[in-house]
Amino acid sequence: MPQTLKLSIALLSLIFAGTLQAQAPTSKQAVLEHYTDIAHAVFTDSHTQAEELKNSIVALLNKPTENTLNKARDAWKVARIPYQQSEVFRFSHVVVDDMEAQINAWPLDEGLIDYVNEDYEGELGNFGADANIIANPALDFGGTLIDTLKITPEILADLNELGGSEANVATGYHAIEFLLWGQDLNGTGAGAGERPATDYALGEQCTHGNCERRRNYLLAATELLIQNLSTLENEWAPDQAGNYREQFLASGEQAALTKVLFSMGSLALGELAGERMKVALEANSTEDEHDCFSDNTHYSHYYNALGIANIYSGHFQGTNGDWLRGPSLENLIKDISPTLAKSLTDAFELTQAKLQVMVHRADASGPFASKTTMKFDQMIAEGNSEGVQIIGDVIESLVAETQLIEAMAKALDINRLTPDQVRQH
Amino acid sequence: MIFSKPRNQALLLFLAAALATTLTYLSKDKQDLEKQVAREIAENTIVNFHQNFALSTKVLSAKSQAFCINPNETTLKATQAQWRLAMSDWQAVKIINFGPIKVNNLSWRLQFWPDKKNLVGRKIKSLLKSKDVIDHAKLEESSVVIQGLSALEYLLFDRTGAKLSHYQTNEGETRQCALLQTVASLTQQTAEHLSSSWQAKDEYLSVFVNTATITPETNMADIATGTPPLTQLIESILVNLETLKNDKLGAPLGLKSASGKTNAFLAEAWRSQHSLALASANLSSVRQLLVNGELLGLTDFLIADDHQALASRLLMQIDAIQTTLNTVDRPMAEAINHDESRAALSKAHTDLAALISTLKRDIPIAMNITLGFNDNDGD
Incomplete structure (x- = not known):
């Protein structure tokens, strides 16, 4: 773009900004407070849906049939909707990220938890990869005996990251997912995990052994998830002395905004576009699929990205349909540069549109209604050019979105997108 | 002496003087110097690497x-x-x-x-x-x-x-x-x-060198202006050093996990037992890229911009880590479980964190640049 044109656009932006400022400029503090309101709403909703999940799991355990199992699976999928939108709070807030290992750790060596197929291979050098807690009331772990006779939320929390391997995931959504679906043995072909409901039957109906322990495990893991989400809900609750929300709001506007933007960009680029899509796509690796047991990955990605857009727009819609709206980054940026604000709005909309294509294609809905379903693990199959295109489009839009988040940082005078307190690897 | 490039000394002195008198936010002179340094790094070290x-x-x-x-x-x-x-x-x-x-x-x-x-x-x-x-x-x-x-x-x-x-x-x-x-x-x-x-x-090298710098006049929405060359280089070195610290050293040492348990399979070249030599080669390549041999390098740019001490610190930090790595005389798989070698590797890990901090915090302030997100920002 010629320099003169750039200058005139910049001038125009200033004039627009001037007229808007004549109305009511948005204050950074108001935006930050609303940000904490969204965090609180998202974790409250996640907590509520986890309680619903527990109810359906209790129903499954009371009467293990394909019907009750499917209802529990549906409840799990619903529970993921608010949680995936909460991940945008992970990367700058240690209080959230520390809990994440217990809530959403992934990928996992599922052989730690329960029976697996004979072709199963865990992470290299992970001695816990085939420990099978459900089948073993005591684990011999490198000479140390671990008592797992009683499976309680506390025991599971202790077993998480057993032996220091991040793949030893004993708890959280993905452990529960594995317990509801079982391994997906279809590779890049159609189909998810096919665990029978009788894995939870008592007496002679029990399949794959140790049903009593499996029942205890499923319930304990769900209870722990509820506890953890409740903790996070409280950390973000208003008017609670000494909680994280209070600390965050007192940390200074620029420092707090830096955290907000850093976490948005980190989820968009490094985590979602990188770890969760590009690795799986380029390596054609179903091991790197996010919701690999349930094949719900397309929705996980969709709601991850929506979580980022929520922070910009200041909008969040709960599972019950209610909207939360308030002072947003969008208002703040509009006051500085309406052009940039518009570019950001467009970028977030484009990302959701591209993810909507992924969702439609995965479920064979919308424009793909006449096709058969193509889940994320099929999209990443070698030679699937349609899948490559769909995933590639999402990655590209997330990269563009991240560049605009950087531009937003500059507009807000944030010169270093590394908050002082982020988790050190 | 760390900086001995007589051929360019006169030029540097001249530019330093010019900058000292006229330096405003990303002045024309500074942009020209940036372009020249980027071109010399690309034509010399980057081309040689490839x-x-x-x-x-x-x-x-x-x-x-x-x-x-x-x-x-x-x-x-x-x-x-x-x-x-x-x-x-x-x-x-x-x-x-x-x-x-x-x-x-x-x-x-x-x-x-x-x-x-x-x-x-x-x-x-x-x-x-x-x-x-x-x-x-x-x-x-x-x-x-x-x-x-x-x-x-x-x-x-x-x-x-x-x-x-x-x-x-x-x-x-x-x-x-x-x-x-x-x-x-x-x-x-x-x-x-x-x-x-x-x-x-005429192709990429020229694009790299000539990418416009974002100035106060740049339309923020016009992100196609891209990343200026030296910022691009610093970002890439930063990503590389983070990987060296976190994955190449930290992961096998067990420093990425809560329990601190070592795992030789997480080393870069566990099959060939060549991981440590590669870590050392990695670091020395970073140094070459910063100094750019006899031609103008990033360190020279810092000196011209009156940040001599920062340039020296950067290289001294790298040299100290290299020395520490060189003391380890057994393969990574053994070193991570050997008291003395493990201590040396842990020290290299800690010192890399300090080096990264120099690049991530001090250099952007000194050069008045903003670093963007990178692929390591995430899980």
């Missing part, structure tokens, strides 16, 4: 062929030794994570790592068992994990997958040798492509 890698992969491809014609201990050892050289040269090329290497994700096609789930081993075993034709076309459309140096390491070093007998039987001649030679020649082809992309002066 030429070296193109050459060592070419020899590796030739040695793989010779090995397959006559598979014995000697030819295997010669091919393994050449893999180590190519892998060292790759440490340098890998730092330049922008430009041609981004197109078609060539970086992962040249090395797939970390590979915690042993995808390399699994995918190669299954390809060898299948009846699929093994040729360039097949590899290019296949998973990135069966291409490049990681696949070659498996084929040349794996305890079970690389047994000499696999290459000596009839079946081996047809499939395992075919795969080794095809991967080696595709690697060479990719390396040559990268090298020529950087040398064609």
Whole structure:
């Protein structure tokens, strides 16, 4: 773009900004407070849906049939909707990220938890990869005996990251997912995990052994998830002395905004576009699929990205349909540069549109209604050019979105997108 | 003396003086100097990095062929030794994570790592068992994990997958040798492509040097202006050093996990037991890129901008880490469980954190630049 044109656009932006400022400029503090309101709403909703999940799991355990199992699976999928939108709070807030290992750790060596197929291979050098807690009331772990006779939320929390391997995931959504679906043995072909409901039957109906322990495990893991989400809900609750929300709001506007933007960009680029899509796509690796047991990955990605857009727009819609709206980054940026604000709005909309294509294609809905379903693990199959295109489009839009988040940082005078307190690897 | 580049001293003094009197936010002079420094780094160090890698992969491809014609201990050892050289040269090329290497994700096609789930081993075993034709076309459309140096390491070093007998039987001649030679020649082809992309002066090199700097007049929405060259270089070095610290040293040392349990399989080259030499090659390549030999480098840019102390600190930090790494005289798999070596590696890890902090905090302030997000920002 010629320099003169750039200058005139910049001038125009200033004039627009001037007229808007004549109305009511948005204050950074108001935006930050609303940000904490969204965090609180998202974790409250996640907590509520986890309680619903527990109810359906209790129903499954009371009467293990394909019907009750499917209802529990549906409840799990619903529970993921608010949680995936909460991940945008992970990367700058240690209080959230520390809990994440217990809530959403992934990928996992599922052989730690329960029976697996004979072709199963865990992470290299992970001695816990085939420990099978459900089948073993005591684990011999490198000479140390671990008592797992009683499976309680506390025991599971202790077993998480057993032996220091991040793949030893004993708890959280993905452990529960594995317990509801079982391994997906279809590779890049159609189909998810096919665990029978009788894995939870008592007496002679029990399949794959140790049903009593499996029942205890499923319930304990769900209870722990509820506890953890409740903790996070409280950390973000208003008017609670000494909680994280209070600390965050007192940390200074620029420092707090830096955290907000850093976490948005980190989820968009490094985590979602990188770890969760590009690795799986380029390596054609179903091991790197996010919701690999349930094949719900397309929705996980969709709601991850929506979580980022929520922070910009200041909008969040709960599972019950209610909207939360308030002072947003969008208002703040509009006051500085309406052009940039518009570019950001467009970028977030484009990302959701591209993810909507992924969702439609995965479920064979919308424009793909006449096709058969193509889940994320099929999209990443070698030679699937349609899948490559769909995933590639999402990655590209997330990269563009991240560049605009950087531009937003500059507009807000944030010169270093590394908050002082982020988790050190 | 760290900075002895007489040929450029006069120019530097002149520019420093000019900057001192007229320096405003990203003045014209500073932008011109940035362009010149970027051009000299690209034409000298970056081009050299790529030429070296193109050459060592070419020899590796030739040695793989010779090995397959006559598979014995000697030819295997010669091919393994050449893999180590190519892998060292790759440490340098890998730092330049922008430009041609981004197109078609060539970086992962040249090395797939970390590979915690042993995808390399699994995918190669299954390809060898299948009846699929093994040729360039097949590899290019296949998973990135069966291409490049990681696949070659498996084929040349794996305890079970690389047994000499696999290459000596009839079946081996047809499939395992075919795969080794095809991967080696595709690697060479990719390396040559990268090298020529950087040398064609009218193409990428010029884009790199001339990317506009964002100034207060830049329309913020017009992000196509991109990242100015020295910011781009600093970002790429930063990503590289973070990987060196977190993945190459931190992961095998157990510093990434809560329990602190060591895991030799998380080292970069556990199959070839070459991880430490690679870490050292990695760091020395970063240094070369900063200094740019006798030509103007990033450190010279800092000096011209009146940040002599910062430039010295940067290099002293690198040299101290290099010295520490050099004291470790056993392979990574042993070193992580040996008190003295482990202490040295932990110290290198800590010192790398300080070096990263210099690049992430002090340099952007000194140069008045903003660093963007990188792929390491995430989980």
